[in-house]
Amino acid sequence: LQESNGLEALQLPVVNIAFGGAGLDWAASHKLDERLVYDPAGKALVRPLGIGSFTTIIMDELGYIRLKDRPDQAGFEHRLVGAARTLLSQPKK
Numbered sequence: 001l002q003e004s005n006g007l008e009a010l011q012l013p014v015v016n017i018a019f020g021g022a023g024l025d026w027a028a029s030h031k032l033d034e035r036l037v038y039d040p041a042g043k044a045l046v047r048p049l050g051i052g053s054f055t056t057i058i059m060d061e062l063g064y065i066r067l068k069d070r071p072d073q074a075g076f077e078h079r080l081v082g083a084a085r086t087l088l089s090q091p092k093k
Helices: 024-029 076-089
Strands: 016-019 036-039 056-059 065-069
Touching: 016 024, 024 036, 056 076, 065 076
Parallel strands: 016 036
Antiparallel strands: 056 065
């Protein structure tokens, strides 16, 4: 999705979260260093949100999780695009 510009086409802001051993250098080496939040111990975001390695979350403007998925699971792109389109089609609160 990133290489095909698919994430930008969804018109949702993307924030990357690095934690633990996946620090700033690691994130940069995987082209994940734009809009990066570093949660070194995982206490602020990682654990509370149930984030694992390469977890994708779509969150609405009130902070409710609309999708939590992994790109290595079959059908990920379809679910991601569907959740994004659903979120974008709903009236803002």
